[in-house]
Structure formats: structure tokens, C-alpha cells
Amino acid sequence: MLKTKNNNQVHLDGVSLQKISEMYGTPCYVYSKNSLINDFEEYKKAFKSKKDILICYSVKACSNINILKIFNNLGSGFDIVSLGELERLKHIGADPNKIVFSGVAKSDEEIRASLEYGILLFNVESIAELENINNIAKKMDTKANISIRVNPDIDPKTHPYISTGLKSSKFGIAIDQAVDVYEYANKMKNVIPIGIDAHIGSQIFDIVPFVDSLDKLIELYSKLKDKNINIKFIDMGGGLGIKYSDEDNPPSKKEFASKIIDRIKNLDCNLILEPGRSLVGNSGYLLTSVLYEKQNYDKDFLIVDAGMNDLLRPSLYDAYHKIEEVNKTSGERKKYNVVGPICETGDILAKDVELPPLVKNDLLIIHSVGAYGYVMSSNYNTRPKAPEVLIEDEKIILIRKKETITQIMENEFNNE
Numbered sequence: 001m002l003k004t005k006n007n008n009q010v011h012l013d014g015v016s017l018q019k020i021s022e023m024y025g026t027p028c029y030v031y032s033k034n035s036l037i038n039d040f041e042e043y044k045k046a047f048k049s050k051k052d053i054l055i056c057y058s059v060k061a062c063s064n065i066n067i068l069k070i071f072n073n074l075g076s077g078f079d080i081v082s083l084g085e086l087e088r089l090k091h092i093g094a095d096p097n098k099i100v101f102s103g104v105a106k107s108d109e110e111i112r113a114s115l116e117y118g119i120l121l122f123n124v125e126s127i128a129e130l131e132n133i134n135n136i137a138k139k140m141d142t143k144a145n146i147s148i149r150v151n152p153d154i155d156p157k158t159h160p161y162i163s164t165g166l167k168s169s170k171f172g173i174a175i176d177q178a179v180d181v182y183e184y185a186n187k188m189k190n191v192i193p194i195g196i197d198a199h200i201g202s203q204i205f206d207i208v209p210f211v212d213s214l215d216k217l218i219e220l221y222s223k224l225k226d227k228n229i230n231i232k233f234i235d236m237g238g239g240l241g242i243k244y245s246d247e248d249n250p251p252s253k254k255e256f257a258s259k260i261i262d263r264i265k266n267l268d269c270n271l272i273l274e275p276g277r278s279l280v281g282n283s284g285y286l287l288t289s290v291l292y293e294k295q296n297y298d299k300d301f302l303i304v305d306a307g308m309n310d311l312l313r314p315s316l317y318d319a320y321h322k323i324e325e326v327n328k329t330s331g332e333r334k335k336y337n338v339v340g341p342i343c344e345t346g347d348i349l350a351k352d353v354e355l356p357p358l359v360k361n362d363l364l365i366i367h368s369v370g371a372y373g374y375v376m377s378s379n380y381n382t383r384p385k386a387p388e389v390l391i392e393d394e395k396i397i398l399i400r401k402k403e404t405i406t407q408i409m410e411n412e413f414n415n416e
């Protein structure tokens with residue numbers, strides 16, 4: 001939790017952010033372990049009355065091994081989308097029986113490695129992929145459990161880039177074709193259809209699209225039952241929204257759960273959820289320091305040392321992130337566009353932020369960057385990726401060293 005202490009400095013879980021910046025420099029990602037645990041426990045509590053539930057944290061939201069370990073220790077399963085994410089889970093010794101593999105196109109290598117590790121199931125996204133999984137499982141003399149990811153044609157009313165369950169999107173298999181595809185899969189020797197899956201989008205604030213999607217999955221479940229295809233898992237994907245601005249009012253996990261459980265409680269079927277953002281989004285912060293202040297025509301700019309390579313969401317989705325100063329002063333506030341040092345007009349972190357007078361090296365904190373923050377960072381402009389720090393019981397733990405410029409160049413040395 002962020003709190004301004006007596007010395008007018010903002011602290012996170014009792015730890016001085018100023019101190020973290022002195023230890024590891026800026027930009028620097030900081031996570032609250034307490035807050036991560038609370039969000040997971042809140043999910044568990046909300047879904048307590050649904051006995052057969054598997055929460056599969058969506059690794060792509062924030063994939064640091066140390067954060068995966070926290071969820072693993074809490075009993076979480078995992079939703080992965082790449083070989084790299086699988087390797088992270090193997091590294092921490094995650095239970096293969098709690099891993100689902102999503103993603104629009106799994107490579108042969110990814111399928112082989114997942115079968116070897118013995119994951120719970122693949123969320124299959126096309127007929128071609130289904131055939132490929134069957135072929136690979138056959139060569140390995142094994143059977144692959146699968147869900148078909150259906151596209152329920154539902155508008156989650158979120159940003160178009162993160163709406164994934166519309167007719168026009170590349171994801172899943174049209175729901176009216178699904179029965180045929182299940183029958184096809186059921187005849188295959190090396191795949192076993194055991195689940196139904198959908199993921200309609202991200203940062204969703206309205207429970208209705210989730211419920212509509214679930215109803216379509218339940219309808220499909222019954223149709224398949226009539227054809228003697230017995231489904232054991234209904235996977236609703238992720239997508240629950242979080243609070244970014246003070247005005248945001250996303251549904252609580254409890255509200256969300258109550259609407260879902262009502263519909264599914266009488267089915268003899270496990271529920272899988274794949275939350276990402278709602279498990280990590282509000283637990284992460286980005287510390288950045290002021291480089292320069294400047295005025296162009298009548299616009300005031302504050303140029304900071306974090307750019308779109310460190311935090312892409314504002315540039316990519318026009319996303320809002322709250323920004324505040326770490327040292328509170330009583331100076332008169334004025335509106336700034338807070339921008340990064342990168343050579344792109346789109347390198348904006350936030351527009352019209354009210355801030356007091358700030359000078360070089362003053363510290364700012366950007367809120368709610370735990371999900372799709374660090375993981376989307378890049379080396380654009382040959383900028384090293386930021387370090388990551390975890391706060392645990394007032395201790396400061398470095399969970400990722402700052403990248404070095406040599407590391408960035410390393411793979412280029414061969415051809416000199």
C-alpha cells in the first residue's frame with residue numbers, strides 16, 4: 001500500500017521509494033508482495049463455494065520467476081502462451097497438472113515440450129492446430145488433452161486491441177462450428193477433448209459479457225453431452241478489469257464470482273479462470289526521475305527517464321496511468337505532459353498531469369503497471385531494460401538486475 005509518511009515522502013508497504021531509487025536507479029519497477037497475495041486470496045475467497053476451481057495465473061501479464069513463485073506457493077495454476085513461459089514454470093517446478101497452454105498458434109516445439117512436461121491441456125485455436133497436436137502426440141506415442149477455444153462473438157466493450165471474442169478477431173473457432181470440431185477431435189486417436197474455453201478480452205468492466213459468454217459455453221457443454229462427449233473443464237479465460245484512474249469502478253472479484261458460480265454450480269464440471277491483470281496490475285509501480293522540464297509553445301513538458309520502451313501501454317493503447325510525485329511539496333501545481341526521452345511523438349506516459357514544481361532527479365511514481373508493464377518493455381533506442389524490485393515485509397529484494405548495454409549487444413558480436 002502506498003502511504004505518505006511524516007517526512008512527506010511516499011512509501012510502499014513501509015519502504016522508502018526514494019531509497020529504492022538510490023539503490024537501483026531509475027527507471028525501476030517495484031512490486032508489493034502483500035498486494036499480490038491479497039489479490040490472489042481475494043479470488044480464492046470469492047470462488048470458495050465452487051469446489052472444483054483452478055485459477056491459472058496468466059503468465060504473460062508479468063512473468064518474473066520470483067512473482068511466479070509467489071503464485072505457485074499460493075497454489076495457483078498457470079496459463080501460458082509460449083515455450084519461454086513453459087520454461088519459466090519448469091524452472092520453478094510448477095505442477096504440470098495445473099498448466100494450460102493458450103495462444104493463437106502453438107509451434108511444434110511448444111507442443112512437444114508441453115506434452116513432455118505433461119501439462120493439463122492445450123486450448124486449441126484452429127482445426128489445423130488440432131490436427132498438428134494430434135500428429136505430434138501420435139509421434140510421441142501419447143495423448144494430448146485439449147479444450148477448443150471458441151469465439152463466442154461477444155463484445156466486451158473494451159479497447160479494440162484487447163477485444164478477443166468478436167467475430168472479426170483472429171482468436172478461437174466460431175462457436176456454431178464448435179460441435180463439429182469436437183466430433184472431429186473425438187474421433188482422433190491422440191487427442192482427448194476434455195474442456196471448453198473462451199477468452200473474450202481484457203480490462204472488462206461489465207459482468208454481462210462474461211455471463212453471456214459463459215452461457216454460450218454451458219449451452220455447448222450440454223450439446224456435447226448429448227453426443228457423449230463429456231467435458232470436464234469450462235475455462236472462462238481472464239479479462240476482469242482493474243482500477244487505473246480514481247474514477248474507474250470495476251466489479252469486485254466477489255461480484256464477478258457470485259454471477260458465475262450461480263450458473264455453473266449444478267454442472268459436474270471444473271471451472272478454470274485465467275486472470276492476469278486482476279492478479280498483478282495494481283501491485284506494480286514504476287519509479288522514474290525527472291530529466292528536464294521544457295515548454296513548447298503553450299505546452300509544458302516534463303521529460304522523465306522512463307520511456308515507451310519501459311512502459312508501452314500509454315503509447316499502444318492510449319492507456320491511463322496515474323502519476324504522482326514521491327516527495328510531497330506545497331508548491332503550486334500545474335499541468336504537464338509527462339513524456340519519455342525516446343525519439344517518437346508517441347512516447348507519452350501521461351497527458352495533463354497536475355504536478356508541483358519539480359527539478360532534475362525528482363522522483364515520480366507511476367501506478368498500476370504490474371500487468372503488461374515490464375513484460376512489454378523493449379530495447380528500443382538501445383535502452384537497457386529496467387530492474388525489478390519486490391517489497392516483502394519491509395525488505396527490498398532485487399528480483400531482476402538492470403540489463404547492461406553489453407547484454408543488449410551480446411548476440412551481435414559473432415559476425416564481427
Ligand SMILES: *Cc1c(COP(=O)(O)O)cnc(C)c1O
Pocket residue numbers: 058060061079102103199201202203237238239240274275276277278371
Ligand atoms: C491475456 C490472456 C489472459 C489474461 O487476461 P487478463 O485480461 O490479463 O486477465 C487470459 N487468457 C488468455 C487466453 C489470454 O490471452
